[in-house]
Amino acid sequence: MKTVAFSPSPTKTQLEQEIDRLYQKFKSLNWTKEQCELIAPLTWKINRKKEELNAVILAHSYQMPQIIFGIADYVGDSYGLSRQAMDTQAETIVFCGVEFMAETAKILNPEKRVLIPSLEAGCSLAEGITPEDIRELREKYPNTPVACYVNTSAAVKAECDVCVTSANAVEIIKNWDSDRFIFVPDKHMMSNLGPLTGKEIVGWNAECIVHNQFTKEQVQQLRLDNEGIIILAHTECDPSVVLEADFVGSTGGMIKYVKSSHAEKFALITECGLAERLKVEISGKEIFGSCVLCPYMKKINLENTLQVLNSPQPEHEINVPPDIANRAKAALDKMFEMTTEGDK
Ligand code: SF4
Structure with missing residues (x-):
């Protein structure tokens, strides 16, 4: 793990409280307390640094659970994140998403300092x-x-x-x-x-490169294997996949659909992170995700987020x-x- 300067460490009690906070979130993803112990010093430091700098962390739903539930102030799709970026009172926005999202935040709120933790967080589109x-x-x-x-x-x-x-x-x-x-x-x-x-x-x-991987045969098989399943597909999927789905829309639309539906089983034909998010946020419903990861989104992690808060390099600051x-x-x-x- 990269050593990061300028961060005080939590006391024993603070660390225990942080481990407990994380465990309450992550137990529905089958994380153990030991796994939470590994990330707790980092999430504690990031959250403390955020307060010190009057910074806000905006995270896309495709980020890893440790970002979404460990450090983010707002989690959403591109539309929701744009609104948050426009309205925030914080002095600094740290964007745990991909570069075009951070650029959009800077355009909408040019007075703010916008930082992106990884320079490799691009997008094939x-x-x-x-x-x-x-x-x-x-x-x-x-x-x-x-x-x-x-x-x-x-x-x-x-x-x-x-x-x-x-x-x-x-x-x-x-x-x-x-x-x-x-x-x-x-x-x-x-x-x-x-x-x-x-x-x-x-x-x-x-x-x-994520949504292009799904096929109508996969969706048909999901339906055959899971009676009563509701299939939700992202608009970026191939039209043959969309035709097989019960709902087509954005990640935000999918979340709303699952939360308000009385059905019990759902498959989310989109990046894997969304299902992880919903497994934590929604209980009593069975959520099937894909195992397709966006390599760009996953360039963001706790280490580079702490690094960018502690000692941002000029290239991590977004300017348009x-x-x-x-x-x-x-x-x-x-x-x-x-x-x-x-x-x-
Ligand atoms: S999933 Fe990744 S590659 Fe696909 S549109 Fe989103 S950021 Fe771009």
């Missing part, structure tokens, strides 16, 4: 399209509005009319006064949005050039303007 690609699409499809998925760089957002997340893409595209839409960069989501919005959707061919930030913010503002908050 965000890396799959450039601003030049958007300009070419605009030439090819003149007078067609462009929606970019939030999983894009700030420079790509700056070229688009509106930004969308999996929580609001259907609502925004449906309500926009145009029969044809350009949606980038996810090829599966592009195909899924056609039937979901009733509009012609053209776009790009990038893919999420003002011209790009202003234009990207216009696309994000349009998203908030067109989203019905009560449903999110």
Whole structure:
């Protein structure tokens, strides 16, 4: 384990209290007290450092349980995290997610210092399209509005009319006064949005390396093996997978569905972390997750989070050039303007 400077250690009593706090959360994931003992000194130090710095930790639902339940102040999907980033009163935002999320936080709340613990926390979708690609699409499809998925760089957002997340893409595209839409960069989501919005959707061919792995055969087998199971799929899955599902939407939408449903068994066709989260938060329901991990999300850990709080290096601080930030913010503002908050 990396040695991190500048952190006082907890007293014996403080450590015992921290181990107990963690164990209450993690026992539903079959963690032992010994496993909690291993991470307790780190979670204690991070939580203390956060208070000292007036920092807030925002974490995506695909993060590891030790991040979600050990140190995060808010856990959510891209839409919820954007709202939290915009509204926080903290001086520093530590983003336990991937880079485009931290960039979005900086654009929405430029006065704050935004830190990301790992420089390797990218995203195959965000890396799959450039601003030049958007300009070419605009030439090819003149007078067609462009929606970019939030999983894009700030420079790509700056070229688009509106930004969308999996929580609001259907609502925004449906309500926009145009029969044809350009949606980038996810090829599966592009195909899924056609039937979901009733509009012609053209776009790009990038893919999420996690959701691209699920197949309709896996989903069919799950149903055969588990009578009465409800299957929820993320909008980034292949359309053949989506067709097999009982619900399609964002991770936030999936959580809401499971919490409010009277069914007892659920399968979450998305990154493995969401099922772990729900196993802790929901009792009395059987949750089947996938074992597909996002390698980018998992670059964030307790060690590099403490490191970035204790001694942030300039490269860990997110900055967006003002011209790009202003234009990207216009696309994000349009998203908030067109989203019905009560449903999110
Ligand atoms: S799960 Fe997919 S879309 Fe999300 S960060 Fe990982 S690669 Fe990107």
